[in-house]
Amino acid sequence: MDSATSDRRETRQALSSTADNGLKIVIVGGFGVGKTTMVRSVSEIRPLNTEETMTKAGEGVDDTEGVAGKSATTVAFDFGRITLDAHNVLYLFGAPGQERFWFLWDRLFSGTLGAVVLVDTRRLADSWYAIDRLEHHGTPFVVACNDFGGPGHTAEEVREALDLPTEVPLVFCDARSRESGKDVLISLVRHLQTAALSHTPEPTP
């Protein structure tokens, strides 16, 4: 083990016993949009996930159209963690996008600070349900378009297709990149700050 790795491990051990504030963020979106990939990229722990090799049983149930090369599917949740400082830890939950897991979502959103809706611009309709549930719960979110190559869509086109209010940030990312994933989380945190400020009641004179 090199010294940087052992330093990181010691830091994490020290932090895990002091962090007292867990902040929950969920990453939601359709099947195969890159949720597991993003949690893996940004998490500082080896993320817990329940990726299973897709079986015959999933054929015809999981819609793999347009998801070339996808050979595993998340049957429950992805879970990752990022230490912000000595007291604050961000917990990331990747929520399954398949329709048969939608009943879990309402519970998942309770206590959630905010959400990232990950979208594949070739399959925008897959994000409608997630956006609808988040709006229903009043959970602040950002939309992140994952880069699968090919002809892209402009931010305006995606906004229009998803009927996104102007205050909802829209960013482009590559879920395989740690830096890019972090930028998405930073845009969410900025959005949460803005939302918190705009909801701060005016002091009464």
Ligand SMILES: Nc1nc2c(ncn2[C@@H]2O[C@H](COP(=O)(O)OP(=O)(O)O)[C@@H](O)[C@H]2O)c(=O)[nH]1
């Ligand atoms: N080209 C490209 N492929 C990606 C990207 N993110 C994920 N993938 C691939 O897309 C497939 C589906 O990703 P996965 O994270 O399992 O999707 P999930 O179902 O949302 O968890 C996998 O084969 C990933 O390697 C990306 O940003 N660009």
Ligand SMILES: [Mg+2]
């Ligand atoms: Mg997954």
